[in-house]
Amino acid sequence: MKQILVFISALSLSLIMSCSADEPESNIEVSPEFRPFVRSFEAEAAKRGIAFDFEETGLEILLGPTRVDNAAGVCRFSDRSIEIEVTVWDNLSEAGREQLIFHELGHCVLDRRHRNVILPNNEWGSIMRGSPIPEDRGVAVNYSGQRKEYYINELFDETTPFPDWTSISRNYDEDQPIDTILTVEESAELNETKFIDVGRHFQIEFDLDNNGLARAGFTWGGQNLNNSMHILVSQAKSFQYSTGFSNDGLLLNFEELDLLNPISNKLTIRKIDDLYYFFINEEFIYWADFVNFSGTNMTTFAANSAGRLEDNYDLLIRNLKISYLN
Numbered sequence: 079m080k081q082i083l084v085f086i087s088a089l090s091l092s093l094i095m096s097c098s099a100d101e102p103e104s105n106i107e108v109s110p111e112f113r114p115f116v117r118s119f120e121a122e123a124a125k126r127g128i129a130f131d132f133e134e135t136g137l138e139i140l141l142g143p144t145r146v147d148n149a150a151g152v153c154r155f156s157d158r159s160i161e162i163e164v165t166v167w168d169n170l171s172e173a174g175r176e177q178l179i180f181h182e183l184g185h186c187v188l189d190r191r192h193r194n195v196i197l198p199n200n201e202w203g204s205i206m207r208g209s210p211i212p213e214d215r216g217v218a219v220n221y222s223g224q225r226k227e228y229y230i231n232e233l234f235d236e237t238t239p240f241p242d243w244t245s246i247s248r249n250y251d252e253d254q255p256i257d258t259i260l261t262v263e264e265s266a267e268l269n270e271t272k273f274i275d276v277g278r279h280f281q282i283e284f285d286l287d288n289n290g291l292a293r294a295g296f297t298w299g300g301q302n303l304n305n306s307m308h309i310l311v312s313q314a315k316s317f318q319y320s321t322g323f324s325n326d327g328l329l330l331n332f333e334e335l336d337l338l339n340p341i342s343n344k345l346t347i348r349k350i351d352d353l354y355y356f357f358i359n360e361e362f363i364y365w366a367d368f369v370n371f372s373g374t375n376m377t378t379f380a381a382n383s384a385g386r387l388e389d390n391y392d393l394l395i396r397n398l399k400i401s402y403l404n
């Protein structure tokens with residue numbers, strides 16, 4: 079679980095992108111690790127009828143320490159030159175790497191500036207979001223599953239209409255538990271394994287009491303971080319969701335949620351058809367594409383206000399129930 083720390087801090091690093099202007103020149107120099115992402119950028123552009131001639135325009139993407147503090151990548155517009163911060167790059171998943179390279183190519187090739195647009199469901203509307211990031215908002219973009227196509231469309235055309243998936247929602251009362259297969263009345267440090275037939279609709283529901291800790295979390299899935307989902311709620315009323323498949327961490331970070339109580343909250347994860355739905359105190363908060371983890375282990379964890387995991391903690395989980403839904 080130590081890695082959670084890494085990706086929370088990498089995340090705050092990785093998404094403060096910065097850009098500046100410098101001397102012009104026309105050459106192509108792309109370090110090998112970036113070439114597959116440049117090729118997929120060209121392929122995505124071609125699908126949208128856009129072609130580039132980098133021989134003509136020049137393109138440089140190099141790995142190194144960037145000369146800008148807290149920048150994961152830097153684009154110099156004038157000579158299409160990109161620098162990627164090695165310490166950030168090394169800790170990114172493939173999806174995170176693509177998002178970072180696409181963001182910088184957005185600046186350097188598509189001539190885009192930061193666009194901090196918010197979708198009607200409160201998610202970022204562009205992977206070109208960037209500094210200045212409002213204080214009440216995390217930087218994470220869920221660049222995965224069915225969301226990804228929209229983000230690439232928007233990258234190439236910022237007039238792309240908001241996607242249909244912003245209206246995905248679910249009423250808590252729409253689905254009823256019919257068959258409970260596990261109940262845990264109370265646990266201070268949960269560590270349970272229970273086989274769940276993920277071909278069926280099911281829910282995992284519990285009350286999470288942070289017992290005074292800054293952040294209380296719940297993990298579900300395989301035994302290791304790279305194969306599980308994590309939910310973290312804070313006393314400061316933030317809700318974070320991530321899957322370990324993304325080493326860059328949080329796919330979602332909602333801050334200042336009125337739905338959240340400071341101490342104890344009822345959290346519900348429902349898997350229905352191809353989606354997970356998340357509820358806080360019986361109100362819908364978020365959906366994500368279904369991911370089939372190779373394991374059904376459930377644990378709790380806690381972190382301090384800076385995101386550091388607590389080695390010894392004493393939070394409480396109550397009324398944990400796993401049930402199949404009708």
Ligand SMILES: [Zn+2]
Nearest residue numbers: 095096097208
């Ligand atoms: Zn940027």
